[in-house]
Amino acid sequence: MMDKDKIKDIVRQKFTDYLTVKKCRKTPERFAILDMIYSIPGHFDMDSLNNAMNNEHFRVSKGTLYNTMQLLLDCKLVLKHQFGNSHSHYERAFNNDFHHHLICSQCGCVQEYKDNELKSMIQNKKIKRFTPSLYSLYIFGICGKCSAAMKRRKNNTK
Amino acid sequence: MMDKDKIKDIVRQKFTDYLTVKKCRKTPERFAILDMIYSIPGHFDMDSLNNAMNNEHFRVSKGTLYNTMQLLLDCKLVLKHQFGNSHSHYERAFNNDFHHHLICSQCGCVQEYKDNELKSMIQNKKIKRFTPSLYSLYIFGICGKCSAAMKRRKNNTK
DNA sequence: TTTACTGCAAATATTTTGCAATATC
DNA sequence: GATATTGCAAAATATTTGCAGTAAA
Numbered sequence: 001m002m003d004k005d006k007i008k009d010i011v012r013q014k015f016t017d018y019l020t021v022k023k024c025r026k027t028p029e030r031f032a033i034l035d036m037i038y039s040i041p042g043h044f045d046m047d048s049l050n051n052a053m054n055n056e057h058f059r060v061s062k063g064t065l066y067n068t069m070q071l072l073l074d075c076k077l078v079l080k081h082q083f084g085n086s087h088s089h090y091e092r093a094f095n096n097d098f099h100h101h102l103i104c105s106q107c108g109c110v111q112e113y114k115d116n117e118l119k120s121m122i123q124n125k126k127i128k129r130f131t132p133s134l135y136s137l138y139i140f141g142i143c144g145k146c147s148a149a150m151k152r153r154k155n156n157t158k
Numbered sequence: 159m160m161d162k163d164k165i166k167d168i169v170r171q172k173f174t175d176y177l178t179v180k181k182c183r184k185t186p187e188r189f190a191i192l193d194m195i196y197s198i199p200g201h202f203d204m205d206s207l208n209n210a211m212n213n214e215h216f217r218v219s220k221g222t223l224y225n226t227m228q229l230l231l232d233c234k235l236v237l238k239h240q241f242g243n244s245h246s247h248y249e250r251a252f253n254n255d256f257h258h259h260l261i262c263s264q265c266g267c268v269q270e271y272k273d274n275e276l277k278s279m280i281q282n283k284k285i286k287r288f289t290p291s292l293y294s295l296y297i298f299g300i301c302g303k304c305s306a307a308m309k310r311r312k313n314n315t316k
Numbered sequence: 317t318t319t320a321c322t323g324c325a326a327a328t329a330t331t332t333t334g335c336a337a338t339a340t341c
Numbered sequence: 342g343a344t345a346t347t348g349c350a351a352a353a354t355a356t357t358t359g360c361a362g363t364a365a366a
Contacts, residue, residue: 024320025320027365047355062323062324063324063356063357064321066357080242082240084238084240086330086331102285111288122276122295125273127260128302130262130269131300131305132260132297133298135297135298136295136298138293139285140290141290141292144287184341185347187346205330218348220332220348221332221333221347221348224330224331225347244356246330
């Protein structure tokens with residue numbers, strides 16, 4: 001695993017390049033947001049990102065947060081997910097082992113699920129008249145905890 | 159392919175059974191919504207479903223629409239999707255060939271993508287401490303039309 | 317100096333909720 | 342007859358937009 005600061009340097013450079021190509025301005029807000037995102041280990045949503053920024057005493061407006069997130073999605077430094085429940089989830093995309101997602105229909109928890117066989121089969125598919133760039137696989141079901149809880153409840157009522 | 163009316167009968171029966179088990183009431187609104195959904199060929203959203211109901215002169219409130227949709231999701235007669243753009247999409251689940259989705263990042267269009275090899279690999283995965291019930295695979299990229307349009311634009315500027 | 321970007325607040329869109337009236341069981 | 346469900350309207354939530362001021366190029 002690469003050093004965290006090194007990763008931040010690389011993504012900052014990638015973002016700089018992207019902003020240059022797109023003739024967008026390199027504002028401190030944008031880089032502060034990118035930095036914060038690459039300090040968060042797992043998933044996050046807009047609200048938790050906003051709170052994290054506030055705690056670091058770098059307040060940005062909601063508008064700027066959404067604006068910057070769109071740029072980061074465009075240049076594939078961030079991935080966006082919508083697991084069925086209300087709001088969007090995000091995660092960093094660079095140097096983050098690609099994974100699928102297991103979503104519990106009972107408690108709503110989300111687990112990462114790595115499976116290279118699946119990954120390579122999906123990525124190697126040749127699709128007619130469509131050029132894929134990325135994909136999301138969401139598997140819905142019942143997580144271990146909820147499954148155990150249900151079993152316990154069932155035994156109690158016996 | 160089964161006859162459309164026969165399918166409607168079967169899903170109506172399935173919904174009846176579900177409502178009975180869950181001790182929920184069998185209201186005309188619920189069955190009218192189910193019927194309408196099974197009259198729509200492809201994807202739909204709440205707005206188009208609502209309009210379709212109005213055209214059939216069976217108006218139901220937004221609240222009832224969302225309430226009923228939740229029941230239909232629970233008993234797996236309907237599937238829900240969120241492709242990144244604003245609102246949720248739905249599609250009927252029974253007697254609807256399972257498929258994956260190709261989403262164009264440019265124009266936002268959604269195509270169905272059938273691949274049985276992929277389907278069976280995903281469905282046959284044994285996952286530790288997780289009991290899967292259904293899954294969604296979304297492949298994002300550029301559709302044929304947009305790809306052709308881009309190529310044309312590129313040639314024009316040459 | 318130009319104008320893209322920011323913060324703020326208001327607008328929009330989507331889904332949920334509270335409540336009185338109604339209809340199922 | 343009891344109460345789950347409905348319609349309606351208001352509330353909650355998430356995201357987008359308009360605009361005046363600020364700062365990047």
